Amino acid sequence: MSLKTNEEPERIPWDPAFKQLMVDTLKTLGLKVIRDHKLGELPLEADLVIVCPEDLSGEWLDSPIWQYFCDQNLVEFKLINDDIRFGDFEILLAYTLHYRAKEKIGYGTQLASWIIVPDQNKQLKAALKHYQITLTEILPGFWSGQTLFPLFVVAYNRLPFELPYSALKIFIKSGKPVQKVFRAVLESEKRPEWVQAFLSAMDLIHPLDAKEVLEQMSLATERQELHKKMLEIVKDDVEKQVAEGEQKVLREMAHKTREMAREMLADGIPLDRISRYTGLPAKEIKKLGKKTSTPN
16 A cells, blocks of 8 residues: 555635635625624535625615625625535525524515526526526626525626626636736726735635636736736736835735734744745744744
């Protein structure tokens, strides 16, 4: 029996990245995201977040998608390689009904259920047909329906290549479309914090996964190079507009990265893993640990 010397690198799923991206981008619109809400004794099998308006007059009211949010919304996100399977729709219905009962939410438009998927597949279409749910297209890649509560379906592969949909379309597995997404974000002077949100999300993804998405963009998978390479793609169009603000973003990103490394070090996480997830050299991480230590 031979011993396995090289173990398969740990792969971080896209779900945490999606949830972090939802938190970072939706809060700029006046929406609050509750992650991993506990629903009694039910196991959290679905990848759920709960979204509630925090600012009743926020920018979310002008969003082509999020303007349809109710008072409370259960959102299920499906990975690019983990589409709707048999029974998933029923699980979402069960969670929504349980959440309604647990939180004592009334009927009408106070609670809605959302499914965010790469595209509508056979299982989802079969479930909708079985429960006699008719979807009405609001825009390409976005539909509404009605069960015991409002239902919304978002297929992020079909959404337009425009800024309002960028936070969802970043999860498609294709380099050139993702390049369009980044271009839309970087060309927006109003959303510099979205750039940071995208980078934060990418930091949660294993380098092998990031490479698969970014390979056609000729981007390095190293975290510290990602932002620089993104800017090079669109420098002819936006260099003058973003140069000053970009330096501030880079400084803030570097500061946050060092703070995260310092916290990971304090939690006893090995240097090689900290270096892998933050992109910082091991020597620099050691120095961060020395700075936080208190002399006797």
